[in-house]
Amino acid sequence: MSDTAFNQLAPLIRQASGKTLWLADENLLSARLSPNPAVTVITNRIDLYQQLQQQGWQAQFSDYDLSEIPDQSFDTVIYRVSKEKPVVHHLINEAFRCLKPEGQMFLSGDKSEGIKSYFSKARKLFGGGESSKAEKDTWLVSLAKYNTGSDDFLDSKAYPQLRVCCQDEQFEYWSKPGVFGWDKVDKGSAYLIEHLDNFLMTLPEPPRNALDLGCGYGYLSLNISSLGIPVTATDNNAAALLACERNFERYPLQGKVVPASCAEGISEKFDLILCNPPFHAGFSVDGDLTDRFLKAAHDRLSSRGVACFVTNLHIPLERKAAACFHQAECIAANGNFKLVRLTHKT
Template sequence: MADTALNLLVEELRQPDGRRLWIVDENIPPQLLPPQPNTQVIGNRFDLIRAMRQQGWNAELSDFDLSQWPASSLEKLIYRVSKEKAVVHHLINEAARVLRPDGELILIGDKGEGIKTYARKAQQRLGGSKEEQKQGSVWRVTVSLGEADSALLDDQDYPLLRDFQPADAELYLTKPGLFGWNKIDRGSAFLVENLAAMTGQALPLEGRILDLGCGFGYLALNACATSAALTCTDNNAAALIACRANLNARQFTQAEVIASDAGDSLEGTFDIILCNPPFHAGFGVEGDLTDRFLRQARRLLDSNGTACFVVNQHIPLERKARGLFARIHCHADNGHFKLVQLKEPVNKPQ
């Protein structure tokens, strides 16, 4: 996130306004500024919301669900635009409902992130005045609520789970707000195809299994027995909702879904860990995400267990895993993705 956008956001949050809501996602650093009065926070990232709560913010983990706020209940909604258009449209639509007459929607973003288009759409939807402040390529736009347009922006029915059934495959429940929500990840499919050989077990897998960074649950749903002692975890609120729904629909009776940052809030150990770690964060690439997943895999893997990772070919997973696992083996490489088997965690934290 550009320093200019951060500065504009901090300026806005320090204004002595009435009741307001600040929408946060992965583009917001947790140590941005101390808690501000009359400000409630919602965000879809577990790690960010946990950090803000620890600082004293009134913060709630949510898949951008504003249904708890009655109509015309907020004076201001502050939002640094997200990466996904459906999310932005959804929140502009909701602003028209939850803002009081003459209440304000504050949008902050870079020109390359579509801020100008979002500002135009927000004014059309809210029906009030628009003020713009520009610093370099970053804009802060204030749109007031007037006579709101009844025509909703196309948010792809953002709050709703929907069926997704690829050709010759099972039905899944998924939604916008998840990375790759309407497709099967090729890396995950490659991992499932090779899991029997990697684990030495025929599918479906039994035992204590962890899907680390579960998304909507593709790995767990395709690799695990419904009776397995299965734990699925993710940092993203939409992923947690979709994964719970899919596990319930498939009758995974022993499964649990837990919010965590790369598994850091989990306890116990697992016989098998399945992981397709993300490496994108917000508008950019975050290099230490893979490291965080590896460190937690070392902590959570049983001494006799197997961790099965799939990563893009350019991720140096084997090098990153040195010093964390005694046995590191590249099981397969298809030219796009590689499968890495990790065993015998070493120097485990107590």
């Protein structure tokens, strides 16, 4: 699906000649641009990083960690705004630091995504800038770094820092902005753990290992630690991977954290798969995401195993799962979520 906001920036990326930094995130998975040797790309999505590398770009994967970039070292920074405000504020602040005097930052986004507010705040930081309405409610913003000594930095909620974000009777959960639902216990995931025994009762014997598919900060992984089995946690988001690793370090869990999009590159089979799949890609709802998570679960589930999914009630998971699983059964539902048990057994 073409992104109207990114389409405003694509010509700037193609034509860049000075030293340019392109900050790319999940909105851009459909982007197909020929590599430009003047451009360095930093992304926080492992799938986008791998795609860009395959295309020949100078690409880096991190949680938007620009700390190794010297001050005043880029001529241009290009960024299609992300979904979360702390991420956008963090990257505007870092772009200001990394740009040479009179260097430019180009932003694009929709009015509903906060682009006009970002422009107003960032112009105070940079000292100069212009905005123009590009198409429908999409805006293109250019910022010029004139205030080299400005301290009007945007509030990024201390974006780079992991912190205890929430807790329950069992665990303190470390997380940070940039992780989906970073500052709370997800109600769907808690509902799955509440009914975990109902998933496991169909297994002929206890599971030998587990996969947390789309792990976030690791809530599901931590809450099956009582099973005493090795857990592989995987996510495509750099912030989630950092948070999950911290939580694994803090508690006695046999586990490893693997950067992967929908378990791509993982060959092991698992007796237990846990998944609270996202159904948003960037700013839009993406039904294909559910299909990808179902295929990953199918490919990684052992013949004797069970996959435990929790989704919003409106997601037709059972119908979608029928194409690749012998059994797809809703075992519980409340007003918001449903739990679906998937097996290869008839």
